[in-house]
Amino acid sequence: MTQHSALSTQHFLIETRALVKAYGLLPVLRKLDLGITRGEFVALLGPNGSGKSTLLRLLAGLSKPTAGQITIGGWTLPDEAAAVRAQIGMVSHKVLLYENLSAHENLRFFARLYNLPPAGVDARIAELLEQVGLSRRAADPVRTFSRGMQQRLSIARALLHDPDILLLDEPYTGLDVDASSVLDGLLRDAHAGGRTILMTTHQLDSAAALAGRVVILSRGGIGYDAPTAGLDGARLSAIYTETTSMVSAR
């Protein structure tokens, strides 16, 4: 097991220190220390209930920690949440879109919420819709889209304000093979554009193929943390099983 041990010496874009989150008496994250450098693509794995989504919600400022510290781009959560939120884009297994609005109207609404300059908004929306392959469906209501199309639009929404950080919470949920492959391409492009990506997923093949580093959460802490170099889906699957079963056996 390789531990990411340089937490105190490196300069991280995202950093949690002794992070604790409990729901009532039930602790989900227990003194979690995690650092992610600028430009990294980290896959966050773990069984259901291991705290992956909770960690992402904490990093996005959607939830407040019970104890510990979160710093993103030099800003501290929850005190400087607005500054942090401006540099985060989030994609969830829920699409976070209004199904009665068209693709263009959805993006326009979020552009206003992110205070994008009105002059460039239409061009930015057109560029993103082109990027996610939805230009021809820009005027159609989102309810007429397939799940894969909705997820692509969700990525466009997350990229609208050109964030430094993308948080992806099980973005492959409900996607078929083709849609997953399109999503892979979009995530590669987003990463190639210099973004820092933290993605929770149960798709070990995608995690091994896309991410540069994999972190496995177990019992509210980090059970495994290492680069993905030399790892394929099968090897990662073995590591995942070993890490999570070790925890279950305790």
Next chain:
Amino acid sequence: MKTPFFKAVLSIVRKDIQIELRSRELVSSMGLFALLSILIFSFALELDRTARQEAISGVLWVTVVFASILGLNRSLAMERDQGNLDAMLLAPIDRVAIFFGKLAGNLVFALVVGLLLLPIMTILYNQNLIRPWLLLVLLLGTFGFATIGTLLAMMTVQTRARESLLPIVMMPVALPVLLAAVRASTNILAQNPIADWIAWPQILVVVDIVYLVACYLLFEYVIEE
């Protein structure tokens, strides 16, 4: 870095109205419910003309309140079900702007239904309800309901029994508004001297301000887990 407060509020109101114009889900269901209610009340009170005259303000407010509850549930469920509330919470806006945006939208829809009711009830109950003071009381009462209702609906929409829970939670809290609105409306329709009932609209204004301040202070806690 933050989006200006009023820009965020206006964006949310505009979005809600745009969705409503597209889907016509809220106003049509609220309007249909309201129409059925006043028709049923009209038939139920048909035999006793005096009782019907005296019950008009009660019928009006019961109908407005329950139609508003219907709209509040749907309006907030739309934000919760697709995770859109999270999407708004992710934006660099004052969180209370979400409350004011949703409040303004809910108020517009409830007022539309309330204003449609007045001419229909004027015909059905054979009494003129289109009076300036009644319009003012309708505005103040609906504002009070929409304010406290938006906050409470934001809470109950996270529960499984949201459809039944909202009226149960809302009625005791909204009782001062209902009481003041019904008393004011009864006096206006009875054409009593203004000095006899002006205290009720004044109470409505005070209660509305108290609700607004309380909701402003509590909203951030309500949307936290």
